[in-house]
Amino acid sequence: MPAFDLPVLPIPTDVNGVPHITSPDDIGKLTVASSQWFKKSGLWVPVSAADRLPVDSLEKVIDGPVTGIKTVTATAAEIFAGGSVKASRRKLIVKNESRTMRFRVGKSNVTQQNGFPVEPGAVVGFEFDPAVAVPIYAISEGANLEASVMEI
Amino acid sequence: MTHNVTVNADGTTAIQVDFADEGVNLQGQTSVKGDESAALAYLPTFEADLRRNNAELFPLPEAPEIGEEIE
Numbered sequence: 001m002p003a004f005d006l007p008v009l010p011i012p013t014d015v016n017g018v019p020h021i022t023s024p025d026d027i028g029k030l031t032v033a034s035s036q037w038f039k040k041s042g043l044w045v046p047v048s049a050a051d052r053l054p055v056d057s058l059e060k061v062i063d064g065p066v067t068g069i070k071t072v073t074a075t076a077a078e079i080f081a082g083g084s085v086k087a088s089r090r091k092l093i094v095k096n097e098s099r100t101m102r103f104r105v106g107k108s109n110v111t112q113q114n115g116f117p118v119e120p121g122a123v124v125g126f127e128f129d130p131a132v133a134v135p136i137y138a139i140s141e142g143a144n145l146e147a148s149v150m151e152i
Numbered sequence: 153m154t155h156n157v158t159v160n161a162d163g164t165t166a167i168q169v170d171f172a173d174e175g176v177n178l179q180g181q182t183s184v185k186g187d188e189s190a191a192l193a194y195l196p197t198f199e200a201d202l203r204r205n206n207a208e209l210f211p212l213p214e215a216p217e218i219g220e221e222i223e
Contacts, residue, residue: 068205075194076185083180083202108164108185137185144197 063088066151070094072103076110076139079149086151088130093152094138095123098145103138110137117141153199157191165191167198176209178202 045051068081079094080086096103096118104115105124115138118124128134138147154173158166164183171178180202184194203210 069201071197071201073194073197075190077194077198078182078184080182082205083178084182108162108183110185135183139185 063152068149069097070138070147070149071144072138072140072147073144074112074140074142076108076115076137078135079105079138079147080136081149081151085133085135089128089133089151090130091128091150091152092126092136093123093150094118094125095148096120096145097148101140101142101145103140103145103147105136105138108135108137110139112139112141115139118147155195155199157188157195159188159191167191167195169195169199169202171202171209174210176206178206178209 040051066081066086070079070081072079078085080089080092094105098120100120102117102119104110104112104117106115116124118138126134126136154170156168158168160166160183164185165188166181166183169180180198182198184191
């Protein structure tokens with residue numbers, strides 16, 4: 001089922017005329033042209049400052065993913081794909097690229113003993129409320145290893 | 153690259169880096185568990201990852217011209 005059904009109305013476009021929809025803001029809402037309508041509690045209402053377009057599904061990609069390779073060391077460090085945690089992050093997917101060694105993930109107090117283990121070649125994913133920044137830390141169980149990371 | 157390290161009250165230390173001094177518009181921010189020494193030990197790894205993941209931003213060194221002596 002779609003997240004919302006819009007009637008045929010002008011869609012916002014960028015300077016090149018390409019339709020787009022904006023990224024969620026810090027409370028997980030979308031601001032679009034005021035000519036848009038959406039279904040709110042079964043009623044069609046125009047988008048306004050009071051009734052902003054809801055983002056009700058983490059399954060929909062609404063922004064370009066950020067990808068990268070991270071070196072996981074024996075020092076617990078935040079894990080993310082780019083230069084810093086993606087703003088309004090909705091998903092974090094991490095693949096252990098080591099063939100032999102595990103790393104562990106958790107919150108900032110993660111250790112080589114108490115973290116959640118990610119086996120060699122395994123993938124672990126997290127879903128987030130875009131309005132709440134939750135850092136995820138990773139620590140190698142031994143030597144440095146590489147992890148492929150994607151944030152959506 | 154310039155960096156700044158800030159020790160947080162929760163037992164983590166934040167690292168901020170900026171490559172503007174190299175003419176590259178790239179900033180990074182992360183945090184590690186531990187104190188300033190842990191952050192400084194992790195800094196080269198963080199820097200290397202940023203350079204690798206954003207290699208297109210960093211100009212390649214000019215190759216010496218043919219016939220030019222290599223020092």
